[in-house]
Amino acid sequence: MENDGLAEEFSYPMSYREVIEVMHVHAFLVPLIIFVMSRILSMTGTGEGVKLTVYISAFIGTIMNLSGPYLTIYISRIFVISLTVSYVILGSCFIAFIFLPIGKMWSRKRAEETEYWL
Numbered sequence: 001m002e003n004d005g006l007a008e009e010f011s012y013p014m015s016y017r018e019v020i021e022v023m024h025v026h027a028f029l030v031p032l033i034i035f036v037m038s039r040i041l042s043m044t045g046t047g048e049g050v051k052l053t054v055y056i057s058a059f060i061g062t063i064m065n066l067s068g069p070y071l072t073i074y075i076s077r078i079f080v081i082s083l084t085v086s087y088v089i090l091g092s093c094f095i096a097f098i099f100l101p102i103g104k105m106w107s108r109k110r111a112e113e114t115e116y117w118l
Helices: 002-009 016-042 048-074 077-105
Strands: none
Touching: 016 048, 016 077, 048 077
């Protein structure tokens, strides 16, 4: 019987006001975090093709993530799939944003062998 109350708690859709409250924070915070992490990645010696792929993927994932709740509520429930895909895209971009700079920073190449572009 304890699960009945829990199931009811998660079964109702969010109201327009609740969606706005959640999206207000995410609409500013997610792009800011991606901008800062993109700037850090841009200063590494990672190949330009990899950087461009991560940047474009992060942009697409952000657009999908921010539009997903509205599309799900007001257009069709099938857009839950795009919202889930956006989490996978953003998660893999964040992994790249974190581990590519760390990998380049801790690589075994000596500082004299590394080219720096300022």
